[in-house]
Amino acid sequence: MQTLHFYGHVLPIGLILSFPDAEPITWASEDGTLVESYMVTCKLSVIEVASFVSLIENDAHIDRIRNRALDLARARIEIYAFRVGQGIGMSLDHMIDQNGKKHLLIGHIPRLEETIECRVTEEEIYRLLAADQSLLMAFNDLISGITFPFYAHVNCARAIDAIRFVLAPHLKEKAGWKFMQESLNIEEPYLVSLSHLSREGRHGNRAWIDPSLTEKAIFRAWEVMNRFLYFKTHGETTLDSVEFPLLKL
Secondary structure, eight states, X not given: OEEEEEEEEEESTTOOOOBOOOOOXXXXXXXXXXXEEEEEEEETTEEEEEEEESOOOOHXXXXXXXXXXXXXXXXXXXXXXXXXXXXXXXXXXXXXXXXXXXXXXXXXXXXXXXXXXXXXXXXXXXXXXXXXXXXXXXXXXXXXXXXXXXXXXXXXXXHHHHHHHHHXXXXXXXXXXXXXXXXXXXXXXXXXXXXXXXXXXXXXXXXXXXXHHHHHHHHHXXXXXXXXXXXXXXXXXXOOTTTSXXXXX
16 A cells, blocks of 8 residues: 655634544545545644555556545535635645655646747736736636646636637627637637537536646647737737747647
8 A cells, every 4th residue: 555645734824723533535446456545634724635545556646646635635624614604725735755755736837938938028917907807817717727737627718718708798609709719810629629628627527637638728728818918918909920820739
């Protein structure tokens, strides 16, 4: 049996929360070759999830284990929030692997900065966000997609939908998508891919998605937002096809 330990804390800072230990939650494959057991504890607002796994198959499996650890920790915290009617949050900050090595869990994709050139100043973005709550929420969806990358496919699709609305609030949905494609020089399948990947998650089925697919969704949504910000700050005219080549799959 191999063990991974996840550690985090309850928000807001200053809330002191402890709850009694519960019985472990255990999953097993149909043939019984893979068994996972999770124990969530919280003492003085410090959260620990101990994950006992019969076999760690690969890095993608570790991602799934982390997702389950976060979901179970959130479940324990949110039960308390539901019972007392209080807004509350939590994060898992780091993991200690089976070799005792520490891994930070805060999402960061350096290749986003390296790959996608932001051509708008921070001041220009700030003024856009300050003037439009829908855009602010779309921006928050993108950042949440990095903070909690296992839900990124849903967050990215929501952000793109919000961009379409901000671009063309008075057009019907289909016409709004077409206006967005033409204005930002994006091929329809590029946007449809984001919508399709998020479909089940948006309708309640939070099935596991391969991390490689969620990362693609993040990169695509980031590029769309990047183009939108340029469009809004440079006269709201159709983007030049030389400077912004057609985005396509």
